[in-house]
Amino acid sequence: MARYTGPVCRLCRREGTKLYLKGDRCYTDKCALNRRNYAPGQHGQSRSKLTNHGVQLREKQKVRRYYGVLEGQFKQYYEMASKQPGVTGENFLKLLESRIDNVVYRLGLATSRAEARQLVVHGHFSINGKRVNVPSILISVGDVIEIIEKSRSSAKFKELVENHKSSVPQWLSVDPENMQGRVIAEPSREDIELPIEEHLIVEWYSK
Numbered sequence: 392m393a394r395y396t397g398p399v400c401r402l403c404r405r406e407g408t409k410l411y412l413k414g415d416r417c418y419t420d421k422c423a424l425n426r427r428n429y430a431p432g433q434h435g436q437s438r439s440k441l442t443n444h445g446v447q448l449r450e451k452q453k454v455r456r457y458y459g460v461l462e463g464q465f466k467q468y469y470e471m472a473s474k475q476p477g478v479t480g481e482n483f484l485k486l487l488e489s490r491i492d493n494v495v496y497r498l499g500l501a502t503s504r505a506e507a508r509q510l511v512v513h514g515h516f517s518i519n520g521k522r523v524n525v526p527s528i529l530i531s532v533g534d535v536i537e538i539i540e541k542s543r544s545s546a547k548f549k550e551l552v553e554n555h556k557s558s559v560p561q562w563l564s565v566d567p568e569n570m571q572g573r574v575i576a577e578p579s580r581e582d583i584e585l586p587i588e589e590h591l592i593v594e595w596y597s598k
Contacts, residue, residue, distance in 0.1 A: 450591040457585055458487045459504050464527065469596050480589030481580045488578040491518065492526035494536055498565045498572035499555050500548075515542040530574050537571030 441449065455465045472482035487493065492508040495516060501507035508526040510516065516523060517539050518530065530536065538548055548570065555567040562576040 447591045447595040450588055451595050454487070454585075454587055454589075454592060457504070457587075458490065458493060459508055460487070460490075460527075466596070469592070473596075480593045483592065484580065484583055484587065484589055485578050486529065488583060489529045489531075490526060491516070491523060491528040491530055491536065494530050494563065494572070494574070497560055498536065498563055499559060499567070500536075500538065500551055500565075500570070500572070502551075515539060515548075532574050532576060534574045535571060536573070537569070543570055 451465075455462065460468070468486045469479075469483055472486055473479050475482045488497075492511050493504055495501050495507040495511060496504045500516075501510055511526045512524055514522055514524040515538055516536055518528065518534055518536055520535075522539055542548060552567045552570060555565075559565050559572070560578065560582040562574065562578045562582055563572055564575050565572040
């Protein structure tokens with residue numbers, strides 16, 4: 392399945408919650424969910440009550456869209472998580488958090504996960520000095536993520552550094568002046584502030 396390229400605000404309205412796909416716009420009154428808090432389409436305002444199956448599906452789709460992951464890869468992460476020791480749902484979220492595009496976003500070096508994914512694809516970042524362009528790369532403790540030298544002078548990154556938000560999750564550290572961040576621990580469930588009920592996704596894939 393190809394990546395979704397339509398209006399991303401429709402995805403937020405479909406899931407009934409903010410997915411923060413458009414960066415700073417999501418925090419303003421221009422957010423589509425603030426103006427039209429119902430699903431898109433002809434029957435969006437008359438949505439019926441969901442079955443248990445429907446609730447599980449919507450939670451899966453919501454999380455998949457949070458992280459911008461396609462269905463096949465999303466399922467692969469679940470299968471990886473199910474083979475790891477510990478709680479499958481938490482392992483699953485940790486894998487999603489460990490993607491390089493998500494780490495770039497969490498470091499404050501992009502305004503949204505979608506923008507972070509695009510910046511990674513265009514080769515603006517390196518891991519431990521090696522340039523990367525695959526947003527699904529999973530990072531490890533001790534990895535250093537930084538903006539490559541050639542990109543540091545761009546207006547985009549200068550603006551991000553000047554307006555950098557000081558708050559980053561505890562498993563990351565950031566040095567905005569040097570345009571780099573470091574992974575100092577594995578992400579924990581407490582570090583993930585998104586409204587996610589991962590047990591519903593486990594139930595979906597356990598059928």
